[in-house]
Amino acid sequence: MTCTMAQSQAQDVIRCQYCEDEPAIFHCVPCGDELCPRCKDFHLKSKVPSGHNIVRLSERLHPTNQIKMCEVHSYKAYEACCEDCQVPVCITCIQEVHGKHTIGKLQDLYEKQKAETENELSRMKGQYKSEIIQRIKDFKEGEREITTSYESEREKMKVQAQNMIDHISTIFKEALQLSEEDERRNRNEISQRIAEAEGFEQNLDQLIEKFETFTESTHPADLILFRKQNPDIFKQLKLPDKLKIVMPSFTVGQIKKSQNEHQFGMLLIGNVKSCNESLQPIERNWSVSKNTGRSVKISETKTKKEKLFHVSCLSDRSAYISGDGPGIQLLDRSGTELDNISTDGQPSGLAVMQDGSLIYSDYDNKLIYKVSLNKEKTKLISTKSGPKGLCCTRSGDILVCMGLFNTARVVKYNSSGRKSQEFETDQNGESLFIDPWFICENVNEDICVSDWRKSKVVVLNKSGNLRFTYDWVVLAGILKDRFEPRGVAADILGHILIADANNAVHLISQDGEFLSLILTEDDGISRPRGLSVDRSDNLWLVEEDNVCVKMYQYLF
Incomplete structure (x- = not known):
């Protein structure tokens, strides 16, 4: 049995292909020959076009030591590389195509x-x-x-x-x-x-x-x-x-669809959209994130007012705007005036209710008016201090910014104008606001308030507890001055959009994480004031001094 094993092991030894007596220790890659030490020297003296590449026999199966035939000339092996074309080449490739290129080692x-x-x-x-x-x-x-x-x-x-x-x-x-x-x-x-x-x-x-x-x-x-x-x-x-007998009579009431929905309630449908955000390195260099390049202007309209302050979308094709002086205009995306609503004073805030009615605040007269779809105007809320920015929530309530310094607060009213809550201080009794002016509700029912004297956007949960504040850190080469928040809006993906008077529009997550500047002065915007996002997630923006209404698509 011992003799049989010895014979088997002897048969497994690879012999030199030249002398056939000594065990092979080396392998010539181009020639494919197995060589003993004595025959290796003799083999190196033989001349072949491709030259020799002698490796130890144990290394002959390494990928770099295997022969790979050229894809163009299948009868030739890859022997070098073209550094200009960054491709492996055989001798024929060099002669036919790469003769004037820099040829280097395939291994390099x-x-x-x-x-x-x-x-x-x-x-x-x-x-x-x-x-x-x-x-x-x-x-x-x-x-x-x-x-x-x-x-x-x-x-x-x-x-x-x-x-x-x-x-x-x-x-x-x-x-x-x-x-x-x-x-x-x-x-x-x-x-x-x-x-x-x-x-x-x-x-x-x-x-x-x-x-x-x-x-x-x-x-x-x-x-x-x-x-x-x-x-x-x-x-x-x-x-x-x-x-004289008067017979009973039952008059069947007419239930219109709009009335039925208003009485029952309205479902604001959800939506799922792609943000088209490619994978980025974990360490982000915000100093070079000046613009995402993902905002496309859809329309731009000049108005006759001297300044513009507020915009609120009625649909994805029209929006209410107001500025200095009385009056509210309803414009479509081409700038055509669809309606003009007269007001006693200058509106200090605009919002559209779930049934399509317009509400606007009058700071000087301390009133909030409601204008129904049939243009019937009523005094909805009388306030103790001048109401400023306002918004309508998903549940049908109305949020209103009021006061200055120690009287600064946000007040919640129901759709009938009855006050239900006030938000003034945080969990520690500290004042939340100094001068709140613009307000919106996020998809998770957070209350987002722009406070320009505080230079912050303050975000509360629906119970009024402070979630976070966003105060932009000035980055070199991006902003000229401090953060000056104006209008705020929210989209279906939970993003919060903030107009910055320093010629920028910020995009942050619903948790306050900075995502990008979707618009800067490089995009031609100047002192943005009011913001509104329509049902198709298009951004409507009014510029205070240029008296422009601009519409952008920023989600793709």
Whole structure:
């Protein structure tokens, strides 16, 4: 058995292809020959066009030591590389195409590109892998949240529908009860009249019978005596009054779709859009993120006012604007005036309610007006101090900025104008605002307030607790001066957009993380003031001094 194993091991030894006696230790890559040490020297003296590349036999299977045939000339092996074209080449490739190019070692190009590939591989395994895992996690979390959210909203709708059903059922029962009671009352009245008429008829029959007897079969003296004793008997006959019966009538009410939705409530539909954000390095250099280059101007319109302050979208094709002096215009995206609403004073804030009605604040007269779709104007809210910016929430409430310094606050009213909450201080009793002017609600019902004296955007949750403040850190070469926030708006993806009087529009996440400047003076904007995002997530912007209304698409 020992002898058999020894023979097997002896047969496994690779012999030199030249002397066939000594074990092969070396391998010539171009020639493919296995060589012993003695024959290696002899082999190197032989001349071949490609030259020799001797490696140890144990290294012959390494990728760099294997022969790879040229893709263009399949009968030739790759032997070098063209440094100009960055491709491997064979002898024929050099002769036919790359003769005037710089030819280098294949191993050198391989090592260079191997280092780059290993660096990219490291990034893919690290940053890209972690990024895509996080995005998948976020997508699944978003899927779970949107499912939960829709289920929650549908439950609210079911509760509201049941409440309306119960309310209608109560109205129906009350109406039935009223009709039954009214029927009993009328029937009793008629029954009483029937009894009276039947009694009259019975008395009349008896009188007729008596008169007939007196005139036909009794002695004449009987009739004379009867008439003497009852001289007014005929005059006393008084017929019961006639009845005028008014039949009941039920008028069917008309339920219009808009009224029905207004009474039931409105579902603001959700949306899912791509942000088109490519994977970026983990360490971001914000000093060079001057502009994302992802905003496209759709339209621009000049107005006749001397200054513009506010804009509020009615739809994705029209918006209300106001500026210095009285009056509010409704413009379409081409600048055509669709409507003009007269006001007593200069509007200090604009907003559109869920039913399409316009509300605007009048700072000087301390009033908030409502203008319905049929242009009926009413005083909705009377305030103690001048109301400034306002917005309508997803739940139908109205948020209003008021006051200055120690009276600065945000007040919440319901759609009927009744005050429900005030937000003045944070959890530690510190004042939240100095001079709040613009306000909006985010998709997660956060309250976003622009305070220009404080140079911050203050964000509260729907209960009024402070979530975060955003105060822009001036970056070299991007802004000329301090952060001067003006209009704020929110889109369907949860972004918060902020107009900065220093010729910029900021885009931040719903958690206050700076994302980018989607517009700067390089895009031609100057002192942006009011912002509004329409249902298609287009940004409407008014410039204070240029009196321009501009519309941009910034999500792709």
